[in-house]
Amino acid sequence: MFVAMNRFRINKGHEDAFEEVWRSRDSRLKDVQGFQSFHLLKGAFDEDSQTTLYASHTIWESQEHFSAWTRSEHFRAAHKSARDTTGMYAGPPVFEGFSSVLAE
Amino acid sequence: MFVAMNRFRINKGHEDAFEEVWRSRDSRLKDVQGFQSFHLLKGAFDEDSQTTLYASHTIWESQEHFSAWTRSEHFRAAHKSARDTTGMYAGPPVFEGFSSVLAE
Numbered sequence: 001m002f003v004a005m006n007r008f009r010i011n012k013g014h015e016d017a018f019e020e021v022w023r024s025r026d027s028r029l030k031d032v033q034g035f036q037s038f039h040l041l042k043g044a045f046d047e048d049s050q051t052t053l054y055a056s057h058t059i060w061e062s063q064e065h066f067s068a069w070t071r072s073e074h075f076r077a078a079h080k081s082a083r084d085t086t087g088m089y090a091g092p093p094v095f096e097g098f099s100s101v102l103a104e
Numbered sequence: 105m106f107v108a109m110n111r112f113r114i115n116k117g118h119e120d121a122f123e124e125v126w127r128s129r130d131s132r133l134k135d136v137q138g139f140q141s142f143h144l145l146k147g148a149f150d151e152d153s154q155t156t157l158y159a160s161h162t163i164w165e166s167q168e169h170f171s172a173w174t175r176s177e178h179f180r181a182a183h184k185s186a187r188d189t190t191g192m193y194a195g196p197p198v199f200e201g202f203s204s205v206l207a208e
Binding site: 102 | 107131161201203208
């Protein structure tokens, strides 16, 4: 199992618009080999930076399946957005990939 | 769905011992109401800090189920360790809780 996460810091007041970007995208993940599940996760609000932590959280059968997806047409389609995201992001997304070493 | 993650920075050379701490713990998570899955995840090695990112990754039916577990005997049992962890941690664990806002 491989978990691909992208962490986003979203400025206060832009939370709904950020979620709408994800809701309206054309992901077609279910058609991709090795895809298991996707969740958009909402974390805590940080008082200091006035941002909310979000994470896209995708589970793949293996890291190889994830890598193949990032080189595909499906990937380009999922990351194409016509929406205005001005002021939404407090910084660039931070990618983290994880492999499972123990399961219960 | 609620995802509870604890992030750990493990010093180089202590990776196997850290994984063994998790392998040998008495978690009994499967007996806990609202528990869905647990994975210990291994992320990337960071050259600057010479540490590996790990995350414990537990999925719960709801945040309320997770909170109830943290107040239980099961929780205390799972976090009791007789092992020597000197030099293992580059810092304290960082907790992050997430609620799912979108699923595919």
